[in-house]
Amino acid sequence: MKGAQFLVKALEHEGVDVIFGYPGGAIMPVYDALIDSRIRHVLVRHEQAAALAADGYSRASGKVGVCMATSGPGATNLVTGIANAYMDSIPMVAITGQVPTNLMGTDAFQEVDIFGITLPVVKHSFIVNSSKDLARVVHEAFRIARSGRPGPVLIDLPKDIANTVSDFNIHHSNVNETAPAPRPEAVAQAIELLKASKRPVIYAGGGIGLAGALDEFRDFVAATRIPVVATLKGLGVIPAKHELFLGMMGMHGMKAANHAVQDSDLLICVGARFDDRATGRLNAFAPNAKVIHLDVDPAEVGKLRHVDAAVLGDLKQSLKALSLAVSIDDWRRDCITTKESTAWDYNAPGSEIYAPAFLRQLSERAGDNSIVACDVGQHQMWVAQHFRVNRPSQHLSSGGLGTMGYGLPAAIGAQFACPDATVINVSGDGSIMMNLQELATLRRYELPIKVVLIDNHALGMVRQWQELFHDRRYSEVDLSDNPDFTKVAESMGVPAFRVEHRSDVAAAIERLVTEPGPALAHVLIHQEANVWPIVGPGKSNSEMMDEVAS
């Protein structure tokens, strides 16, 4: 059996059913072997989209996403997607072809040191220098990608190794992948803090979904009845309508969420990392709060904020150990009252389309069997604020890296992971151009993905910052010369229509959702529409600007 044939067999053994990729010279032996495999290969139109689709597939399915590309430019095009997965701790295996070992280091055609290039953005990486290493490398790559704090792993496969004929055997190991149980002393310390607290808040992050600890987290909330705020990646850890859910925290967080955190005397950080978009000015973040930090990664404890009790290890066990009743009736009532009094008003003046209301309506119409994949910018924040997310795997957003162009490939990955879901890509007129070519992938595979392109003829978030923080000195944000997106979509076989007036919104959403195949709604909004509230650069989360104040 050739190395390439064995690689495909080993991938099957690891449970891989879909690979997102793009062929080329050095990876050709693997593409040849794929013909005889039950693994489905999805041909995207740019390698970046392969990596981002694998990321979306992983987030939607909970499995390891797999992408593949050839050497040189194929490999370098994967890098943004690999970095995206790294920043958001997404389990992924990226396979790259490489020039034959005797040509490595000679500047051969399409040779690039992808191993070296990706070192800072992978959890681990391998060059398969010998056919005898192949079985172990594939097995290790999957184990490393999904264990502990997940992340991307690169396998760089030289062409001669892929063509080597040998007796390959599937590698088995007895490595225990289970995260360790929390230390009893740490749990006891945390319980003491919980019992002493009068104003606790749960600060929930993406680690909960990644750990598969949704049930335990919800049990923890039910037992303690402590108010919950979420990071961008933590959205959905409890249903959006839950009475104790105060909303997203941080730069574009809900007022109730940010106020609760700032006023708290105890923050229970669960699977989050005190990211600057969440904390605002760090030394003014939750200034009177002690911190309990539950995480699987010891490197996150105390990285940015002093921690009073670090409960490290398996989140499921940690959450179970801390599920106890606490007496905080007055505080809980205050939080809920603030949430109600600061609830969003969707009745904005004017006749133009109001993006928050559009997205709320879309969310309600699409229902719980929907998955929304965003790009990056204003529309991403509006989705986070107004789309009702009931589980983390329903909301795919590039949190750490902030990758424009993420949404459409991620939606493709999600649709392959969940064929029966209504998958929606919410994009902007800036972001959509970053991976526009993937509309052709929707048509090729007849993926019924609904693209909502919110168009303000500008790089909206940059324009908003230039308006608010750069004295309206607009620099390179005008996109009014964009092509006619409906014609572009139709030329790629995706039915498209334009939505220009508020009165057309309900019918447009209905048309979009009921379209049997892919569709694109080109939604025009005012160029100067901004995301509110916003915490300005260097400001504390107590200093939220809103529309009136601007």
Add this chain to the structure above:
Amino acid sequence: MSTFTLQIRVAQTEGSLERILSVTRRRRYELVQMSVNAADDGANFDVELTVRAERPAQSLVRQIEKLEDVTEVAAVDSTPELAGARVS
């Protein structure tokens, strides 16, 4: 700012030393001195890494111990700044 030394045992695998240096630089620790010796077992390197930083030693220890090829890492001393000269 303080200067401290880490002792690291890492497998002799492709890129294992690069990963340590990459994490050190990326996490904003300034390299002062580094020595590498092949361990007696023939499978590992013993690395002694002296760095200078405003960030605590323990943060770098935790980042390095996450590397797959690293089997042991410990901060062995920590001294106030102005100790030692930068390697040219």
